[in-house]
Amino acid sequence: MSFFGFDTTLPRDRQQGGPARGFFENPDPFAEVARAQAVEDDDGIDFEDTYDGLGDQLDDDQDAFNDDTFGGGDTGAAATGAVGRDFDFFGTTAKVADVIGEEQVRYALQNPSAAPLAAQQHAAAPAPTTTATTATTTAKRTGYEKYSDPGYIPDLQAKSSVWGISQKKQEPIPAASRRPMMSLEEVEAQLRHRSQPAPTMPPQSIPQHMAEQAYLPHPQYPQGVPEGFPAIPPEYLRAALEKGVLPPGMPGLPPGIPELHGGPVMSGPPPMHIQQNQLPPQNLRPQGPRHAGPPPGQRQQQQMPPPPSTRGPNGGLPVITNPQQLMHLTEEQRNAYLVEDAKRAKRNHKIFLLSRGNGLMTPQDKNFITRIQLQQLVAAAGNVADADPEAVLSEDFYYQVYSQIRGAPRQHPHQPLGHFAQTYLLQTGNRLGGHGNRRAFQSADNHMQRMQQQVQRAVEAAKAKPKNKQLIIEGSLGKISFSNAKAPKHMLNIKRPDSSEGPRPKKVQSDLSLSDRKSILTNIESVYSALMAMEDMERTMPPPPEEGDSEAIQEHMEWRQKVHSLNQKLWRALKVMEPIVPNSTTPHPFIAFLSYPKGKKAIPRIFRHIDQEQRVTILTMIVVHLDSLDVVRLAQPGPGEAQPSLAVRESIDLFSLAVMPSLLGYVNEAPFNIIIGLLGLVIAQTHVQSVARTKVGLGILTMLLSRAEIVKEAGQAAERDWQQWVEKFNVLFDTLEPSLADIFPGAINTGDDMYVWQFLAAVGIGASPEQQQRLVIAVKDRVMETVGYSKTLPADMASLRLGNVNLFMRAIGLDVELLG
Amino acid sequence: MLFFSFFKTLTNQTVTIELKNDIRIRGILKSVDQYLNIKLDDIEVLDLDKYPHLSSVKSMFIRGSVVRYVMLPRSEVDVGLLEDATRREAANQVGKTR
Numbered sequence: 001m002s003f004f005g006f007d008t009t010l011p012r013d014r015q016q017g018g019p020a021r022g023f024f025e026n027p028d029p030f031a032e033v034a035r036a037q038a039v040e041d042d043d044g045i046d047f048e049d050t051y052d053g054l055g056d057q058l059d060d061d062q063d064a065f066n067d068d069t070f071g072g073g074d075t076g077a078a079a080t081g082a083v084g085r086d087f088d089f090f091g092t093t094a095k096v097a098d099v100i101g102e103e104q105v106r107y108a109l110q111n112p113s114a115a116p117l118a119a120q121q122h123a124a125a126p127a128p129t130t131t132a133t134t135a136t137t138t139a140k141r142t143g144y145e146k147y148s149d150p151g152y153i154p155d156l157q158a159k160s161s162v163w164g165i166s167q168k169k170q171e172p173i174p175a176a177s178r179r180p181m182m183s184l185e186e187v188e189a190q191l192r193h194r195s196q197p198a199p200t201m202p203p204q205s206i207p208q209h210m211a212e213q214a215y216l217p218h219p220q221y222p223q224g225v226p227e228g229f230p231a232i233p234p235e236y237l238r239a240a241l242e243k244g245v246l247p248p249g250m251p252g253l254p255p256g257i258p259e260l261h262g263g264p265v266m267s268g269p270p271p272m273h274i275q276q277n278q279l280p281p282q283n284l285r286p287q288g289p290r291h292a293g294p295p296p297g298q299r300q301q302q303q304m305p306p307p308p309s310t311r312g313p314n315g316g317l318p319v320i321t322n323p324q325q326l327m328h329l330t331e332e333q334r335n336a337y338l339v340e341d342a343k344r345a346k347r348n349h350k351i352f353l354l355s356r357g358n359g360l361m362t363p364q365d366k367n368f369i370t371r372i373q374l375q376q377l378v379a380a381a382g383n384v385a386d387a388d389p390e391a392v393l394s395e396d397f398y399y400q401v402y403s404q405i406r407g408a409p410r411q412h413p414h415q416p417l418g419h420f421a422q423t424y425l426l427q428t429g430n431r432l433g434g435h436g437n438r439r440a441f442q443s444a445d446n447h448m449q450r451m452q453q454q455v456q457r458a459v460e461a462a463k464a465k466p467k468n469k470q471l472i473i474e475g476s477l478g479k480i481s482f483s484n485a486k487a488p489k490h491m492l493n494i495k496r497p498d499s500s501e502g503p504r505p506k507k508v509q510s511d512l513s514l515s516d517r518k519s520i521l522t523n524i525e526s527v528y529s530a531l532m533a534m535e536d537m538e539r540t541m542p543p544p545p546e547e548g549d550s551e552a553i554q555e556h557m558e559w560r561q562k563v564h565s566l567n568q569k570l571w572r573a574l575k576v577m578e579p580i581v582p583n584s585t586t587p588h589p590f591i592a593f594l595s596y597p598k599g600k601k602a603i604p605r606i607f608r609h610i611d612q613e614q615r616v617t618i619l620t621m622i623v624v625h626l627d628s629l630d631v632v633r634l635a636q637p638g639p640g641e642a643q644p645s646l647a648v649r650e651s652i653d654l655f656s657l658a659v660m661p662s663l664l665g666y667v668n669e670a671p672f673n674i675i676i677g678l679l680g681l682v683i684a685q686t687h688v689q690s691v692a693r694t695k696v697g698l699g700i701l702t703m704l705l706s707r708a709e710i711v712k713e714a715g716q717a718a719e720r721d722w723q724q725w726v727e728k729f730n731v732l733f734d735t736l737e738p739s740l741a742d743i744f745p746g747a748i749n750t751g752d753d754m755y756v757w758q759f760l761a762a763v764g765i766g767a768s769p770e771q772q773q774r775l776v777i778a779v780k781d782r783v784m785e786t787v788g789y790s791k792t793l794p795a796d797m798a799s800l801r802l803g804n805v806n807l808f809m810r811a812i813g814l815d816v817e818l819l820g
Numbered sequence: 821m822l823f824f825s826f827f828k829t830l831t832n833q834t835v836t837i838e839l840k841n842d843i844r845i846r847g848i849l850k851s852v853d854q855y856l857n858i859k860l861d862d863i864e865v866l867d868l869d870k871y872p873h874l875s876s877v878k879s880m881f882i883r884g885s886v887v888r889y890v891m892l893p894r895s896e897v898d899v900g901l902l903e904d905a906t907r908r909e910a911a912n913q914v915g916k917t918r
Contacts, residue, residue, distance in 0.1 A: 394908065394912060395821050395825075396821060396824075396825045396828075397822075397825065397904070397905045397909075398822065398825040398826050398829065398901060398902060398905035399825040399826070399828045399829050401901055401905075402829045402901060403829065405898065405901070406829075406898075525907070528903075528904070528907055529907065529911065532904060532907065532908065598903070601900065
């Protein structure tokens with residue numbers, strides 16, 4: 001299929017093919033050659049075969065046309081050697097555009113035979129010498145015709161063929177559309193007929209190597225679909241002429257010209273023509289040197305027996321369009337020619353093979369498929385655009401935080417799947433760019449850009465698409481559910497009850513009893529959600545505002561406002577301020593909250609987000625309810641048991657690990673009067689003797705006593721406060737004294753009793769000498785027991801036990817060493 | 821995505837996977853995807869006597885849908901964090917269904 005609708009098959013091809021071919025059954029013009037080459041044509045299609053090698057033929061040494069391009073020479077700039085900073089090459093060229101145009105017309109007038117010759121060059125055997133001369137004189141101008149019209153704007157189109165998006169197809173040339181099919185001969189005859197009287201266009205209007213390749217039967221790949229087909233200069237000229245607008249450089253063109261401008265192009269080899277035009281126009285320019293291919297000598301021999309230079313438009317082999325021409329060549333030339341020919345044919349054949357599927361899908365089809373694939377990718381991997389940390393954190397919270405906490409163990413810690421699409425794109429780009437070839441690189445670049453744009457568009461489309469979860473096609477029996485990794489297909493489709501109906505009755509119930517298990521757990525969850533919200537707020541804290549930056553101050557104020565409201569929410573959820581009902585069977589909500597492990601675990605996090613006043617409220621609450629705390633209430637070993645049950649021990653440990661440090665942290669900064677008040681509460685509100693038998697109870701007492709001692713040591717205690725404290729302490733001591741022997745956990749050989757010795761030490765320091773005496777008497781047995789027991793223990797354990805005892809002994813000014 | 825997120829933190833740990841056909845495989849978790857397909861390296865099939873055909877397999881890719889259990893090293897699980905992640909996930913789900 002030729003683009004212009006001509007039948008470009010040569011007579012010999014036509015015989016076998018016949019006109020009845022189907023649309024896709026293009027004749028393979030190279031089949032013959034390929035068959036001839038079958039022996040050596042066993043390798044795959046490699047780059048060398050498909051790369052036209054034009055780049056290699058660029059002759060960087062030759063600067064013959066630099067003056068034309070860079071405005072040296074004529075303008076005198078080059079003569080002085082000053083290069084200047086004006087790199088407006090196009091502008092410089094455009095300055096001489098008129099001159100170029102004038103030269104063309106002048107030449108056309110002077111050599112009326114040039115155009116027929118040009119046509120001949122395509123159609124029949126050219127007269128070698130004439131072609132050579134004409135070409136030499138005009139080669140300099142080749143390719144610049146289009147610039148001769150000052151109003152001309154080069155057709156700037158991206159190389160879209162790589163992406164497969166076609167521009168609007170060019171309007172077919174009227175002449176061609178009118179006559180649907182013409183044989184090559186017919187066209188030639190017509191051309192010749194028309195051009196008889198007329199002076200002609202200089203031959204340079206046909207790119208030289210195009211003509212040179214005219215001898216090839218033209219591959220008829222569907223590639224001929226003109227994607228990114230720029231305006232054809234001669235056509236443009238002709239159109240301009242028809243409109244009566246003559247380019248300034250061509251004042252007196254004879255009337256025959258318009259057709260002639262179009263003529264050679266139309267009769268030329270359309271596929272080649274298209275390929276040519278896909279190159280930027282300036283690529284066409286240095287034709288002479290470029291086409292001095294590797295075996296230039298042999299080619300030139302025909303026209304100029306000694307090869308003087310590789311330049312000149314006739315540098316290639318003679319244009320052979322007729323088999324008989326071969327007969328006139330020497331043996332050597334013929335061989336060289338055949339080799340060249342075979343090579344070219346082989347290459348073209350491979351291109352043909354590659355392009356067999358071309359055109360099966362329209363660019364729109366390809367776009368459609370790509371969009372589907374990308375949408376899948378985007379849907380499965382999350383939106384590429386959503387890569388902001390917030391979204392990642394909410395989708396991938398555990399992983400993100402875990403890798404922050406434990407140090408990222410993986411190769412790509414911050415490469416969640418959302419980047420998958422991008423990675424994929426980059427890889428594709430690299431692979432294509434790896435050709436090391438300018439054009440390949442350029443196209444890869446282009447390809448990538450387009451791919452990225454495509455992804456973006458796909459993402460937009462996916463976002464814009466309404467989120468239909470299922471599709472019911474009319475008349476079908478089932479529904480099609482859409483699913484992806486994030487939103488899997490639902491196996492069951494259960495209608496949720498409207499929120500107004502379902503949970504209502506339950507809520508009423510839960511309001512009635514604040515302390516049943518379920519509502520306690522709900523409370524705990526609401527505390528956690530408030531906590532998480534606060535922690536999120538902490539992350540998004542704006543930087544501290546600078547002086548005068550009202551916007552930042554405003555932002556900060558808003559943030560503080562939000563934090564405050566969250567704090568209030570948390571505080572309400574904790575239910576610390578619920579009224580205390582004395583002698584109630586149900587524990588206070590906050591105490592119930594603390595009876596669950598996750599409630600205990602929440603305390604350190606809560607303490608970070610509340611102020612001192614709230615902390616003291618919590619501490620007070622705990623102290624007041626000390627004996628109803630599960631870790632105190634259940635910690636008394638049952639009758640006949642050495643220690644509480646395992647579950648209770650675990651929860652005691654958890655309480656000691658989670659809650660106590662927070663409380664201790666507060667108490668260590670608490671003012672003295674609060675300590676006094678708390679001790680008073682312990683004495684007044686709780687059953688001190690049973691509290692003292694538990695680890696947690698003793699721990700809290702130790703906390704208070706040691707804080708008081710530290711305040712006293714630091715001399716911060718006012719005399720009145722201290723008097724108050726001593727009173728309270730005396731009450732406590734008197735209450736505890738009878739049961740001091742019982743506060744130890746079980747027998748000497750069971751478990752850890754360090755906390756008891758710590759408590760005794762705290763009591764001992766604060767006690768009066770008389771009280772110390774009583775203390776020693778009370779615990780003397782245990783001290784002696786421990787000392788004796790430690791002798792039976794291995795050295796390290798013994799020193800540990802003795803060290804514990806010594807905590808107490810030193811506090812009252814003694815030492816276990818004294819006991820011998 | 822919670823489970824995906826969770827299993828991602830277990831890569832390069834040794835886990836034991838029990839399939840729905842009772843085969844138990846211990847190996848190093850190399851990677852996991854959002855379908856919870858699992859790639860295991862250096863595998864060792866418990867009860868190899870029953871499944872001699874697996875004796876020469878060194879690594880495998882397990883389709884997520886055939887996994888019954890994954891036994892994890894406890895020390896590699898941050899329970900508190902996992903609880904919070906679960907809460908977030910639940911909140912996300914509630915947000916989505918509305």
